Amino acid sequence: MSSLLEIHCLKTYYFTEMGTIKAVNNVSITLDKGECLGLAGESGCGKSTLALSVLRLIKPPGRIIDGRIIFNGIDLLSLKPEDMRKIRWHKISMVFQGSMNALNPVHTIRDQIVEAIITHTNYSRGEAERKAASLLNLVELDSSILKRYPHELSGGMRQRALIAMALACDPEILIADEPTTALDVVTQARILMLLKDLQRQYGLSIVIISHDLSILAQICDKIAIMYAGKIVECASVETIYEKPAHPYTRALINAFPSVRGPKRPLSILRGEPPNLISLPPGCPFHPRCSLAHEICYEVEPEIIQLSQGHYVTCHLYK
Amino acid sequence: MLKVVHLSKFFALRRTLIQYLKGEKPKYIRAVDDVSFEIKKGETVGLVGESGSGKTTLARLILRLLEPTSGEIFFEGQNILSLKGKDVKEIRRKMQMVFQDPYSALNPRLTIQKIIEEPLVVHGLYSPKERVEIIKGMLKSVGLNPPELFLNKYPHELSGGQRQRVVICRALILNPSFIVMDEPVSLLDATVRTQILDLVLKLKEEFNLTYLFITHDLALARYICNRLLVMYRGKIVETGETEQIISEPFHPYTKMLMLAVPVPNPFIKISLPPKIDKLADAFIYQGCRFYPRCPDATHLCQTEEPPLVEIDGRAVSCWKYK
Numbered sequence: 001m002s003s004l005l006e007i008h009c010l011k012t013y014y015f016t017e018m019g020t021i022k023a024v025n026n027v028s029i030t031l032d033k034g035e036c037l038g039l040a041g042e043s044g045c046g047k048s049t050l051a052l053s054v055l056r057l058i059k060p061p062g063r064i065i066d067g068r069i070i071f072n073g074i075d076l077l078s079l080k081p082e083d084m085r086k087i088r089w090h091k092i093s094m095v096f097q098g099s100m101n102a103l104n105p106v107h108t109i110r111d112q113i114v115e116a117i118i119t120h121t122n123y124s125r126g127e128a129e130r131k132a133a134s135l136l137n138l139v140e141l142d143s144s145i146l147k148r149y150p151h152e153l154s155g156g157m158r159q160r161a162l163i164a165m166a167l168a169c170d171p172e173i174l175i176a177d178e179p180t181t182a183l184d185v186v187t188q189a190r191i192l193m194l195l196k197d198l199q200r201q202y203g204l205s206i207v208i209i210s211h212d213l214s215i216l217a218q219i220c221d222k223i224a225i226m227y228a229g230k231i232v233e234c235a236s237v238e239t240i241y242e243k244p245a246h247p248y249t250r251a252l253i254n255a256f257p258s259v260r261g262p263k264r265p266l267s268i269l270r271g272e273p274p275n276l277i278s279l280p281p282g283c284p285f286h287p288r289c290s291l292a293h294e295i296c297y298e299v300e301p302e303i304i305q306l307s308q309g310h311y312v313t314c315h316l317y318k
Numbered sequence: 319m320l321k322v323v324h325l326s327k328f329f330a331l332r333r334t335l336i337q338y339l340k341g342e343k344p345k346y347i348r349a350v351d352d353v354s355f356e357i358k359k360g361e362t363v364g365l366v367g368e369s370g371s372g373k374t375t376l377a378r379l380i381l382r383l384l385e386p387t388s389g390e391i392f393f394e395g396q397n398i399l400s401l402k403g404k405d406v407k408e409i410r411r412k413m414q415m416v417f418q419d420p421y422s423a424l425n426p427r428l429t430i431q432k433i434i435e436e437p438l439v440v441h442g443l444y445s446p447k448e449r450v451e452i453i454k455g456m457l458k459s460v461g462l463n464p465p466e467l468f469l470n471k472y473p474h475e476l477s478g479g480q481r482q483r484v485v486i487c488r489a490l491i492l493n494p495s496f497i498v499m500d501e502p503v504s505l506l507d508a509t510v511r512t513q514i515l516d517l518v519l520k521l522k523e524e525f526n527l528t529y530l531f532i533t534h535d536l537a538l539a540r541y542i543c544n545r546l547l548v549m550y551r552g553k554i555v556e557t558g559e560t561e562q563i564i565s566e567p568f569h570p571y572t573k574m575l576m577l578a579v580p581v582p583n584p585f586i587k588i589s590l591p592p593k594i595d596k597l598a599d600a601f602i603y604q605g606c607r608f609y610p611r612c613p614d615a616t617h618l619c620q621t622e623e624p625p626l627v628e629i630d631g632r633a634v635s636c637w638k639y640k
Contacts, residue, residue: 042507043478184368184534189578189588211508214537214580218588237584255508256582257541259564266541268516269509272477 003070004205005031005054005092005173010067012046012053019277023049023062025229028303031173036199036206038220038237040213040252044273045226047209048097051175055094056084072172089120093171097178097209100158103150109161110146117168135164139194156187160194167198174198175207180215192219214256217241222309225249228274228284235310245312247289283315291316319496319528320357320380325389326350327375348603349375350386351552354626359495362522362529364543364560366536366575371549373532377500380530381415382406393496411441414489418501420481424473430457431469434488441492452491459524460487461517479510483517490525500532515542536579540564548572551607558632568634570612606637614638 012024024046031037039047053064056076069076076087096102104112110132117128133143139160150158159179166174176195180188196219198204210216216223217237224234225248233246244250254267271288274280283301286292293315301315327350333342350372357363367373378384380391382398391398398409417423424433434453438444444452450469457465460483473481482502489497502518503511519542521527533539539546539560546563548556548571556569567573577589591613606612606619618637626635 042509185536185575186368186578186590189580189590190593192580192588193590212580213508214582217582217584218580220584241582241584251509253582255512257537258581258583259537259540259576259579260581260583260586263540263561266512266515268512270513272479272510273507 006070014062038216038223041226046229090169092173093166094175321392364539365532367549372552414494
């Protein structure tokens with residue numbers, strides 16, 4: 001499996017009046033071709049900022065200050081703006097958080113998809129219309145929705161329309177940020193299955209960002225757990241579930257109740273997610289960690305490889 | 319403690335001028351349609367349904383934030399719909415609510431102390447000095463300790479979890495016996511969610527409370543509720559003990575939900591029945607509400623509405639069960 005996307009030691013900070021927010025703080029991760037990677041973590045952990053950094057969509061006061069993002073052998077951070085534009089939407093595409101509610105309410109779906117296609121390609125209007133129809137087919141939407149307005153569609157249909165738009169230029173990577181929030185259970189299941197089909201049938205590489213480990217367990221091959229701007233653990237989805245190494249990973253997995261199997265108690269993790277402006281010294285998780293010892297308060301842990309493909313950032317495993 | 323009898327709430331859709339002149343009758347959305355159930359003291363009953371099922375409307379009806387189209391609501395034996403004036407106020411002391419968004423539930427211009435004090439002031443209870451002590455005690459009970467740290471803060475200075483604790487604190491300050499919670503944790507982070515759920519369970523023991531817990535998340539409902547009411551498009555389609563329903567769902571909709579709810583286990587994959595969406599007019603209320611999506615539907619289901627029948631201490635509304 002070759003790496004399609006390699007992120008090395010990425011740092012994206014927001015320089016605000018109140019202080020520097022270390023939103024992405026030395027993150028390294030790879031995405032293989034045809035792989036589905038899940039970025040898991042709670043609000044403020046940096047997962048959305050990481051995705052936006054890959055597409056170089058970080059606006060001031062945010063700035064990528066260090067690291068490399070290698071896509072197909074090229075460091076995206078070294079590209080000129082006009083060359084980066086050829087990557088966005090064409091090679092790497094994104095469905096943003098909450099975007100299903102951001103569709104233009106006064107334009108039909110046809111207009112919005114066709115406009116997206118024309119903006120990014122050299123297609124004529126006719127070719128773009130045909131492409132739009134085939135994209136809708138891809139996401140299992142009936143072409144009759146083309147003439148509808150966003151408010152006439154259900155949440156699930158809008159989300160599919162957005163996925164269709166994101167695939168307009170046949171990208172190699174699709175990043176989906178919280179693709180199923182605000183959708184009901186059955187619709188959510190259908191969207192997840194759609195993404196899995198796209199991965200399997202078209203070899204699409206996918207990055208899914210979510211706070212919900214349950215949905216990531218359904219379709220991801222690999223999961224990276226983020227906390228306070230760092231990846232604290234990364235492994236195959238089976239390993240994360242069966243052999244979670246980092247105390248935060250364990251707490252997070254046990255924070256999701258299950259409808260299957262016997263009823264088990266949920267583990268309660270005390271404390272609050274950290275303030276990214278004033279992070280404590282040492283490991284950012286130590287204030288909430290039941291296994292923390294002296295070194296955790298002073299020294300930041302390094303990445304340790306536990307086994308093939310299983311990495312953890314924790315002093316317990318030195 | 320709470321008894322709801324044949325409760326309905328229909329919302330009329332506005333007609334256009336032409337429709338009005340033609341004498342066309344308005345179409346109605348039957349948000350809550352002939353719902354009956356009981357909640358006994360000490361229970362935590364879960365009301366589970368998707369958006370559009372009517373669960374929030376039902377919550378509002380119970381709290382008398384909306385007036386029903388028909389039906390009755392009895393609270394502690396009293397018909398609360400016939401109450402007026404200060405009797406309603408009395409009921410409001412005993413019935414409280416915790417809703418989804420902890421930010422919009424708190425007045426951003428009041429300090430935490432003032433927010434929690436408000437219900438006490440409205441009901442004319444205690445002297446100002448006594449109130450402060452009571453508030454401090456209650457802040458401790460909801461885990462905001464030391465209380466002095468929070469009294470003079472404003473909502474925007476607190477985290478989501480802390481705000482929801484304030485909302486719960488305010489709901490408890492009048493010593494209610496019954497609390498309606500509508501998606502109280504769905505906007506919170508996963509680890510904060512478990513803290514709040516744990517708090518809610520502890521408070522139930524400490525203050526002898528009865529809960530109606532409304533959510534779309536079946537997994538969450540399983541964790542906290544002893545009994546479930548499953549709602550679909552305004553009707554209750556299944557009721558029963560939580561573990562009974564989870565281990566053996568009767569209604570096709572409940573079955574569909576059970577298969578579609580994701581589990582934090584990569585070895586258990588969700589599955590869905592093939593997509594069935596028979597054409598159905600949203601405003602024709604005939605037959606079973608679930609007919610358009612039901613994989614087991616028969617012709618009877620299209621024309622006749624199935625009654626809620628009791629089987630072994632559970633109930634289901636489906637022609638497969640007679």
